[in-house]
Amino acid sequence: MSIQVQNISKSYQNNLAVNALTFEVKEGELFGLIGPDGAGKTTLFRILTTLLLANEGTATVAGFDVVKDYKSIRSVVGYMPGKFSLYQDLTIEENLNFFATIFGTKLEENYDLIKDIYVQIEPFKKRRAGKLSGGMKQKLALCCALIHKPKVLFLDEPTTGVDPVSRKEFWEMLKRLQQKGITILVSTPYMDEAALCDRIALIQKGSILKIDTPDQIIQNYDKTIYDVQSKNTHQLLHDLKNYPTQYSVFAFGEFIHYIDKNEAFNSDELENYLKEKGHQELVIKKSKTTIEDVFMDLTNLKQ
Amino acid sequence: MKRFIGFVTKEFYHIFRDKRSMFILFGMPIAQIMLFGFAITNEINNVNIAILDQSKDNETHKIINKISASPYFHIEQEINSEAQIESIFKKGKVKAVLVFQNNFIKDLQTKKQAKVQIITDATDPNIANTITNYINAILQNYLLENNAINQPNYQIQTQTQLYYNPELKSVFTFVPGVMTVILMLVSAMMTSISITREKELGTMEILLVSPLNPLQVILGKVFPYIFLSVINAIVIVTLGVFVFGMPVQGSLFLLALESILFIITALSLGILISTVSNSQQTAMMLSLMGLMLPVIILSGFIFPISSMPLPLQIISNIIPAKWFIIIIKAIMLKGATIQIIWKETLILIGMTLFFIGLSIKKYKIRLE
Structure with a gap:
């Protein structure tokens, strides 16, 4: 096991940020922590990177205890905090060289590991980090986190504030790093990125709602979701919420996702009901379940 | 050692690329000494x-x-x-x-x-x-x-002789004073700001999650400022001697050693400040209010300690600057040797050890 978390809890004053979390990440796995802001992802990352002490529970990273062996952990993990945390007044090259020296290595030593990423920012290597675009900053931060060939890589919301193209590229890079044997724990508030992980933990308000592979999570979901659309979305949302057998209604892109309480739900009845309400250009069709649907449902259940 | 050099190089990049730091480091000493030398003076002329x-x-x-x-x-x-x-x-x-x-x-x-x-x-x-x-x-x-x-006349004449500063030149007070203020400012404020800047920008998080130990981080932070403060001290003494005719009666070597001791005292105070503040602004306010004001007011630089009310006289004893001013005045004006100023020197060493000990105890190996 690369990461083992046992019953970890952490509270700030009286706010419980992380509540009795337990999970494991296998070696070489790309594990995703999926949850909205304030779910406790950053706190968990800081506990695992030995920056914070948990109030309760134990955890190990790469076989080392996060409290006792914090020094050993600090030399074998790579950490990329959520906030861009490199020296803005240093150039790309200077940042990389600095992190290489403090980890007792050289840029050339693990060059094959960062090559794919580095070649993309190399043309700007004389530019100061503060003047880079969001995507380039992200790539530089990843390079710096990788420079000492860590065994475990912690990426806290690496794609927040990055454009969609860069996000896609970033995940491709992660996949390639994983093939080189690095265990990766990544957190993200974007549900669509969940499908790119080997396994994910859905996390909300400091608790884990579910841990599984993205496919299994979707397959195990037993309810049927319908995409509903009409000309007047606002009115549609209101009418659907008033439908007697509705289980859950929420906006999802251009559609509204509707789930009924009854398994024997017939969409024709709903269509008639909505037509009576005067909806035009009505569309009702079965939808493909996404991680976000499962997440919304689990969150509702909990409340 | 390589890590240390890497760290120090990085610190120098920070300093040389920041206009504000450069101004405080090099503009300030010269501006202050010129101000005190030419404008703020009790001497009369014409x-x-x-x-x-x-x-x-x-x-x-x-x-x-x-x-x-x-x-x-x-x-x-x-x-x-x-x-x-x-x-x-x-x-x-x-x-x-x-x-x-x-x-x-x-x-x-x-x-x-x-x-x-x-x-x-x-x-x-x-x-x-x-x-x-x-x-x-x-x-x-x-x-x-x-x-x-005319005619001999019995008369009692008081004959006053002013030792060490017969012409009552104010340059003799302000050069040691300005030197003390500048060294305090550069060493304490600049280090505390540069350490808290790492906290504020989040880079401290990455430094903590690295094999660097706290001592290496602190030494790496402090070293550039020792170097720059020594340069500042040299600039101030040189200006004092060549522009304002300040004498250096004692040994330059002793003066240098005592200055380095005071620089280390100030740096340890700076580190202490950075351990208790989380933002650059807090660090700056703490340095200004907590260090600069006492240094200017209670050290005997501007107001003589002997004419202060007793409580303030007692408080002035815990101001490192007071002892440093006594030391450098003794060296520069009286040509004192270490035999004469060993007591003040010991007090400064004691204070420094105390501050360093306290900072190490307070230094966080984690975020909280």
Whole structure:
């Protein structure tokens, strides 16, 4: 096991940020922590990177205890905090060289590991980090986190504030790093990125709602979701919420996702009901379940 | 060692790329020493005075000539009546009026006593005081010469001798003072700001999650400032010596060692401040309020400690700057050796060890 978390809890004053979390990440796995802001992802990352002490529970990273062996952990993990945390007044090259020296290595030593990423920012290597675009900053931060060939890589919301193209590229890079044997724990508030992980933990308000592979999570979901659309979305949302057998209604892109309480739900009845309400250009069709649907449902259940 | 060099190189990049740091480091010392040297001074030179000579005899003329021949005074005008005194003071043209009474020479010869009145504009009390002393000195000098020529006269003369700073030059106080202030500012404020900046920007998080240990981080942070502070000290002493004629009686080597000791004291204070503050602003406020003000006010730089109320005198003992000012004044002006200032030196060493110990105890290996 690369990461083992046992019953970890952490509270700030009286706010419980992380509540009795337990999970494991296998070696070489790309594990995703999926949850909205304030779910406790950053706190968990800081506990695992030995920056914070948990109030309760134990955890190990790469076989080392996060409290006792914090020094050993600090030399074998790579950490990329959520906030861009490199020296803005240093150039790309200077940042990389600095992190290489403090980890007792050289840029050339693990060059094959960062090559794919580095070649993309190399043309700007004389530019100061503060003047880079969001995507380039992200790539530089990843390079710096990788420079000492860590065994475990912690990426806290690496794609927040990055454009969609860069996000896609970033995940491709992660996949390639994983093939080189690095265990990766990544957190993200974007549900669509969940499908790119080997396994994910859905996390909300400091608790884990579910841990599984993205496919299994979707397959195990037993309810049927319908995409509903009409000309007047606002009115549609209101009418659907008033439908007697509705289980859950929420906006999802251009559609509204509707789930009924009854398994024997017939969409024709709903269509008639909505037509009576005067909806035009009505569309009702079965939808493909996404991680976000499962997440919304689990969150509702909990409340 | 490689890590240390890498870290120090990075620190130098930060310093040299930040205009504010560069200004505080190199603009400030020169600006301060020039300011204190040329603008803020108690010395008098070419002060305008007026004369009201009601006697107009030989002796008063002699005295007036003596005064106008001195480099300290310039006789702006002679007035004729006491009524004019008030109005010329109000115009601000003169700082003092010298009044000779009627029958000056007669009184002097018959009663062996004549009266001279010195009226000064005391809106600036220090200057008024100095003017009075200077005029008095000239008058005494005149009397002395006259007595010698005319008739020997039993008289008790007080002879004042000012050691170490016979001309009462203010440069002798402000060079040690400015040096203390600058070293404190550069060392304590700049280090505390540069450490808290890492916290604020989040880079501290990455430094913590690295094999660097706290000692390496702190030493790496502190080293560039030791280096720059030493350069500053050299600049200040050089300016003091060559521009303002400040003497260095004692050993330069001892002066350098004591300065490095004080720089380390200030740095350890800076580290201590950075362990208790989380933002650059807090660090700056703490350094300014907690260090700069005491250094300026309670160290004896501007206000003599002996004339402070007792509680403040006691408090001044815990201000490292007080001891450093005593030390460098002793070295520069009195040519003191370590045998003379060992006590002050020990106090500074003790304070430094205390601050370092406290900082190490307070330094966080984690985020909270």
